[in-house]
């Protein structure tokens with residue numbers, strides 16, 4: 464167990480990480496007040512280690528201890544939410560279905576969406592600079608201007624951002640979107656049961672960087688201003704039922 468936070472929980476993030484958006488959404492949905500401590504990639508280690516964590520974000524430091532994975536953060540939120548707003552239904556069979564989707568999205572959608580999205584934008588210095596400017600304090604913007612080239616090279620290495628890797632990730636993304644589209648083909652509004660759950664939240668949050676819902680403009684900027692490859696990617700995914708589900712879930716459950 465790491466350092467205990469005094470007062471409101473502190474959410475350590477890389478602000479444009481989709482796993483961090485998932486955690487933020489869970490906290491907002493539960494009505495939990497928190498303070499976000501946002502860091503550039505690599506610099507996030509200062510925030511994470513300082514709070515007593517390992518190396519990944521999101522990390523939630525609470526007065527009861529650390530919660531160090533986006534799924535555990537959603538569970539932590541659920542334990543503080545009225546039953547009718549919980550992200551896992553009370554019914555055990557439905558809850559198991561929610562967990563099955565949620566775990567698949569964490570394992571398959573998160574890494575592949577990250578690879579595809581970084582593949583589109585990492586090489587665009589102006590886009591990256593603007594995203595950093597939208598989401599991080601001035602001193603980190605200044606630092607990014609100095610370290611951008613080696614930082615981008617490290618991100619490329621860490622996540623395997625090269626043409627063949629990005630193409631493989633895109634194929635996996637398309638297969639997962641096709642599977643979700645099939646699940647939605649009976650006209651259902653939510654992936655499991657008759658209300659919003661952790662399955663919808665996780666799918667929408669982790670697909671955010673490739674579908675570009677307008678609710679994320681404060682982070683990623685407007686789709687019209689993004690590199691043309693992003694417009695094409697988001698346009699193609701938005702034509703699928705799964706892509707439309709991402710947009711609909713953001714409208715209905717995130718505004």
Ligand SMILES: N[C@@H](CCC(=O)N[C@@H](CS)C(=O)NCC(=O)O)C(=O)O
Pocket residue numbers: 477480481482483518519520521531532533534569577
């Ligand atoms: N399973 C983790 C995945 C989180 C994750 O992959 N975080 C990335 C950012 S998107 C990270 O912290 N990368 C930096 C590192 O690993 O040091 C979760 O759901 O919280």
